[in-house]
Amino acid sequence: MLKFFIKVVTRVFSTNLFAKLLFDVDCSKSNVKYQIGFSTILMKKALKKYVKNNDKVLDIGTGSIAIHSIWLKKKLNVDVVATEINGNYIENAKKVMKHNKVKFKIIKNDLFKGLEKNFDWVIFNPPFRDREDIGSYELVERFLKEAPKNLKLMIVVNAAYVNQKKIGNIIKSSNYGINDVITAFLSPSKVYIIRRD
Numbered sequence: 001m002l003k004f005f006i007k008v009v010t011r012v013f014s015t016n017l018f019a020k021l022l023f024d025v026d027c028s029k030s031n032v033k034y035q036i037g038f039s040t041i042l043m044k045k046a047l048k049k050y051v052k053n054n055d056k057v058l059d060i061g062t063g064s065i066a067i068h069s070i071w072l073k074k075k076l077n078v079d080v081v082a083t084e085i086n087g088n089y090i091e092n093a094k095k096v097m098k099h100n101k102v103k104f105k106i107i108k109n110d111l112f113k114g115l116e117k118n119f120d121w122v123i124f125n126p127p128f129r130d131r132e133d134i135g136s137y138e139l140v141e142r143f144l145k146e147a148p149k150n151l152k153l154m155i156v157v158n159a160a161y162v163n164q165k166k167i168g169n170i171i172k173s174s175n176y177g178i179n180d181v182i183t184a185f186l187s188p189s190k191v192y193i194i195r196r197d
Contacts, residue, residue, distance in 0.1 A: 082106045126143070154193055167192070
């Protein structure tokens with residue numbers, strides 16, 4: 001029942017109307033299907049709390065509309081670099097970025113490979129499809145292993161698709177400390193604010 005509710009709410013939020021209302025991002029030029037769900041909205045709450053004007057943020061796996069990167073650039077004048085592995089998503093995200101009259105780098109990249117290391121924050125919404133999605137847990141482990149030691153990280157996950165205890169154990173076993181966990185009333189998502197111990 002919870003997954004059905006989450007899917008219905010996500011479908012409602014995944015419209016240009018809600019992209020504008022919640023993020024002040026116009027996605028009308030998007031040719032690719034996108035999702036705005038509980039995790040997307042909760043990540044915005046974490047970004048508002050922690051990211052400051054002129055911070056430098058790396059958005060790993062920005063998706064087809066780069067919604068967090070565009071919002072950060074528009075609202076906080078943050079220096080953003082966004083990465084994505086899907087070429088169609090990259091082209092679409094560039095189109096949405098241009099339509100919203102902001103500019104930042106969107107590059108094809110797998111996690112941290114070949115990137116400069118001087119970011120204040122790295123944000124990541126791993127692509128979980130269900131609680132048994134072994135590949136996504138392994139991706140989180142690789143993300144934590146490859147992250148440069150001095151970075152502050154935000155990882156958002158939805159309890160309907162992710163075993164929260166398992167994620168917490170992965171974070172701790174990777175020698176990271178959980179500095180904060182951002183939650184919201186009735187949201188099944190959590191944003192972990194972490195840093196290597």
